[in-house]
Amino acid sequence: MLKIFLPFAFAKNVYEIDIDFYKKLGVDTIICDLDNTLEAFYTPNPTQQALELIQKLKNSGLRVIIISNNRRKRVETYCKNLDCDFMYSTRKPLVYKGKKFMKKFNIVPEKTIYIGDQVFTDIVFANRLRLKSVLCDNLVKRDQFFTKFNKFFDKFFRRKMKKKNLVPSWEEILHGINEQN
Numbered sequence: 001m002l003k004i005f006l007p008f009a010f011a012k013n014v015y016e017i018d019i020d021f022y023k024k025l026g027v028d029t030i031i032c033d034l035d036n037t038l039e040a041f042y043t044p045n046p047t048q049q050a051l052e053l054i055q056k057l058k059n060s061g062l063r064v065i066i067i068s069n070n071r072r073k074r075v076e077t078y079c080k081n082l083d084c085d086f087m088y089s090t091r092k093p094l095v096y097k098g099k100k101f102m103k104k105f106n107i108v109p110e111k112t113i114y115i116g117d118q119v120f121t122d123i124v125f126a127n128r129l130r131l132k133s134v135l136c137d138n139l140v141k142r143d144q145f146f147t148k149f150n151k152f153f154d155k156f157f158r159r160k161m162k163k164k165n166l167v168p169s170w171e172e173i174l175h176g177i178n179e180q181n
């Protein structure tokens with residue numbers, strides 16, 4: 001399979017990932033996709049669960065940046081009370097805006113992890129920017145309109161990756177690091 005589609009790790013969702021995973025990888029910045037990764041696309045404001053997660057990450061010294069292809073209004077409204085940086089209308093998997101954001105926010109690829117729910121937009125974007133990435137399952141079943149191709153493509157590649165065991169889970173990676181030490 002083409003490397004460009006492969007995430008660094010799998011996760012069921014962003015909420016289950018242990019902070020130790022980031023710490024042991026030497027990560028200081030988390031770039032998290034908004035719709036269907038951090039929150040359902042139809043939820044305009046952060047849920048308690050999201051507020052607690054972001055607070056927990058920040059308290060651990062991690063910088064959180066929220067990223068989205070969605071419009072400014074959606075992203076700004078959501079991030080209003082979160083006190084963290086965000087990027088809207090990113091146009092993933094295209095990287096011309098992403099590169100600008102990387103500069104603006106002083107993102108060091110080796111110390112950054114990207115978390116998203118879609119192979120074709122999130123993972124390709126992260127790989128093109130040389131960022132480690134975590135591919136999550138969709139947070140909610142209902143999704144915004146995507147082309148049939150996009151959904152088909154996503155399912156197809158996930159199934160392949162799982163069948164061929166190409167990508168470890170974040171737990172397996174953390175376990176591996178702990179074993180080495």
Ligand SMILES: [Mg+2]
Pocket residue numbers: 033034035036037116117118
């Ligand atoms: Mg998404």
